[in-house]
Amino acid sequence: MPVSLSPEEILETIRMVDAQNLDIRTITMGISLRDCVDSDLDRLGQRIYQKIVRLARNLVTVGEELSRDYGIPIINKRISVTPISLIAEGCGAEDYVALAHTLERAAQEVGVNFIGGFSALVHKGCTRGDLTLINSIPRALANTERVCSSVNVASTRAGINMDAVMKMGEIIKETAELTAERDGLGCAKLVVFCNVPEDNPFMAGAFHGVGEPECAINIGVSGPGVVLDAVRRYGEADFGTLASAIKQTAFKVTRMGELIGRRASERLGVPFGIVDLSLAPTPAIGDSVADILEAMGLEKCGTHGTTAALALLNDAVKKGGAMASSYVGGLSGAFIPVSEDAGMVSALEVGALTFDKLEAMTCVCSVGLDMIAVPGVTTAETIAAIIADEAALGMINRKTTAVRIIPAPGKKVGDRVEFGGLLGSSPIMALHTFESKKFARRGGRIPAPIQSLTN
C-alpha cells in the first residue's frame, strides 16, 4: 500500500476503537481571562462571556469534524479558564456566584459540557478575593450544571495551608448539603489539590494557569480498555515483558492524542498545549483501571500487591506516552476514581478495596482520593484531615494529589449513591471513626518540606 501499512495494523486501530473503548476523552480549550478584569461585576461578567464565546465558538464543531474524519470518538469538548479568584478580585463583589452563572451561560452557548476554573490558588495563604471565591463555591456548584471548581491548598514549595484545608472541609460539607437531593453531586465538581498542574485538560480540576498563553488546546486521551487487552494477551509473561507491552500500547494511544491535538490546533488557529497521558476509566464495562490491575494477577483490586501493580502500570504508561508526544503535561498518570470505574466499585462492594489501601495507591499514581462517597455524618474536620493526609503525600513526593470526596447527605455505609453518566455510582466507603478534630482545627501552615530546598 502507498502508506505501507499492513492490514494487521489497520485492523488493530479499528479494534482499539470498536472493541476496546479507545477514545479521545477530551479536547479542552484553555482561555486566559486576564484581560477581562474590571472594577464592575456586571461588566466583568460581560467581558468574560464575550471572550469565552468568541474563542470557543468553533470548538465543538471542530471536535465533531475531527471525530468523523479520523473515525475516533472525541467524548468531551471542554473549556478551562484563568482561576476566577484572580480575575474577580478587583471588582469588589462580596460573592462570585454571578460569575459562575456567567461561565454556565458561556458553556451553554458554545455547547461544551464542562467549564473549569471557578478556582483559587491558596497554598500559602488566602487573599480577600480567594476567600470570596471559596465562600461562593457551594452555591456556585449547586446552582450550575457545567461549572467545575478547584482549590490548590498545598505545594511542595509552600507546604500545606491548613487554614485553607479546614475551610475546604467545611465548604465540601456545605456543597453536599446544598445538593442533598442529588446525593451531594455538587462535590463531584469540586477538587482540592496539592501541586496542581496549570494545563490539566481533565475535569473537575482543569483551569488555565497564570503561566499559560492567551489560548491553548490541551488533549486528554483515554484507553484503559486497550491497555487491559494488552495485559491479557501477556497473561503469563514476566514483569519486564508486561511493562514493555503496556509501554507500546500507551505509545499508540498517545499518538492519537497528539494527532487530534495538532489537527484541532490547526483548525482552530490556536496553539497546541499538551497531551495528558492519563488512563481515564469510565463506568463502561472493560474501561476500568481496576480490571487492568486484576488482569496482572490480583484476585481483586485492593488486595496485597495492588500498589505495586499500579506503580508498574503508571510508570509504563508514562514511558510509552512520553515518547509519543512533543508536549506532555497535565496530570499524566493512571486515574483511580472510585465511582467512575466499574472495577473499583466492584472491589469496594466485596470489601477488597478499603480507604487506607486507596490512599496507599494514590502514592504511586495520579491523582488521589477521587470520587469517593463517604457517610453523610462525616464531619468537616475529618474531611479536612483526609485532605491534609493526601496533600502531605503530594508535598513530600513532589507530585500532584487531590481529593474529590462526597459526604453523601443521609447516607451511611451499606447505602449507595447514584450520580449518573460518566460520574457513575458507588457504595458508601467506610472511614476511620476516631476523631481528628484538634489536629484539623490547629490552624496555620505545615511548613514546606526539606525537599523544597533545591536551589
Place this chain on the structure above:
Amino acid sequence: MFDANGGNVQFTPKIGQPTIDGNRVIVTVLGQDRVGLIAGISTILAEANVNILDISQTILQEFFAMFMVVDLAQARVDLAELQQRLEAKGKELGVKVTAQHEDIFRFMHRI
C-alpha cells in the same frame, strides 16, 4: 494564525476544509465474504469520483477484511458524505464499512 496581542486575538479557524496532509482515506470492509462485495463498494467510490490507489484483502482471525487506499482529491463529495454512502452500502451488503483519514493509522503505527 494566532496573534497573542492581549485582548486583540485574531482567529483563522478552518472549519470544513480538508486536512492539510492530503486527501487519502482508508476504507475498511469487515465481515462475511460474498459475491459483489468489491463491486458494490467500488461503485459507490466511482460515483463519487474517488480514485482507488490500492486494494488488499485477507482473512484475519476468520474475518474477511478488505482495505482500500483511496484519494479524495477529485471527489465530488466530502468525507462525511462518502462515509454515509459507504455505511448505507455496507448495511445492504451485510458488512461493516468505515472510511477514515489515513493519518489516524500513520500516526499510530509509524514514527
